[in-house]
Amino acid sequence: MDPLRTLWETFFDWESMREALPEMITVGLPNTLILAVTAALLGSALGIVLAVAGISRTRWLRWPARVYTDVFRGLPAAATILLIGVGLAPLGMQVWGPNPYPLGILALSLIASAYIGEIFRSGIQSVEATQLEAARALGFSWGEAMRRVIIPQGIRRILPAWVNQLIALIKDSSLVYFLGLLASQRELFRIGQDYAANTGNQSALLLAGLFYLALTVPLTHVVNWIDGRLRHGRPATGPADDDPDDLDLALPGAAGGNQR
């Protein structure tokens, strides 16, 4: 048999794909989005806390943030998901019953927060120290100065890196299949894998891959667009206007200042 033809049929069997398609759309896609978006929100909220703790002057905030980040960035995502999903299952059982789905979201959030925390931290630290000084000089407390002046500037600078992390999260969400989900909870990858296992044909898995690309490739371009805009897109400042008013304010006898 022609090996090329075998290859083609293994991955591009339209019939297998058409069979998997409805479940991909009605079950897999929503679940992947729920997992990724919820984990992105929780992970970003926790990430901000980690970032602020990480630059705190208090050792008792800095250290736990450091250790947390090292652990959750250092472990393979699959290991973290299994550890959380299996390890906390008895606890989850008491809170929401025998359902691994929330634990999957929790594990994804914890992993994402470690990366996002580092991204936020670098963004916050990239804001000039003089901005904090100016805000403090106006009478803002450290926390208010961070919240109103430093963090909004820092976040802008790391938007591309943050979106990259969301892409990683969409892909990592496939790993919650380890936890044994109900049929209605399966995300894209699991559905593709189930069809592949049942039919012995990999086309459904390829279809799942196409869904992932449909989600991640546009996001990649959003990153590039944001990045380009932050770099070049601001309306050109041009030469700052010369401001004749500067001279109108001069008072008789007041303006010395030529001996510089």
Place this chain on the structure above:
Amino acid sequence: MSDSVSLSLRDVHLAFGRHQVLRGVDLDVARGATACVIGPSGSGKSTLLRTVNRLLEPDRGDVLLDGRSVLRDDPDALRQRVGMVFQQFNLFPHMSVLRNITLALRRIRKLGEDEAAAAAREHLDRVGLAAKADARPAHLSGGQQQRVAIARALAMQPQVMLFDEATSALDPELVKGVLALMADLSAQGMTMVVVTHEMGFAREVADTVAFMDAGVVLEAGPPAAIFEAAQHPRLRRFLSQVL
């Protein structure tokens, strides 16, 4: 500026690690007076200014407003009484000019939105930039940015104003407008401490000129005494280099 206060520094010491930056500074600025602090780079002028509003805490010595020590006050409350203008303007680049001014008015002075905007426009008008309220700082010239920074500080109704080389980062042709604004403020009776390299300004506007070198005030007095009859050899050498 009827509610200006007098300012006194008493034997202020400050070290960064083992480096003694301030080694016993005394300075008196009468209510409504302007003191100019001159001296070579690294003499501790900017550091001294930051001990007044406690952006830096002195290791030893005292800072008094109207004769009362402020070192045990809440630093944030103190800073509302002391306005500060920086060499690099330090406007918040992600906000419009107007919001640069209203932010602290709303969050710290707790003014309502309309009230804060009205106060901000009034101060922008005072520095001649009412038309730039909606611009971003990056679209303003350095001189305009510095005048916005001055308006931002004044809008908080401070009792003392600190200027840290406010014109050093400006193109020469933009310096005059900012200096004129500062002179105007001085004439209106604001208590001011001005760290500057503008000897012409110090000569004409200051009530007191203090010469700092290596962390101490070596000589202080009225401008005429400093510029025409300097006693200390180091001051004379400094003046011969800058004038």
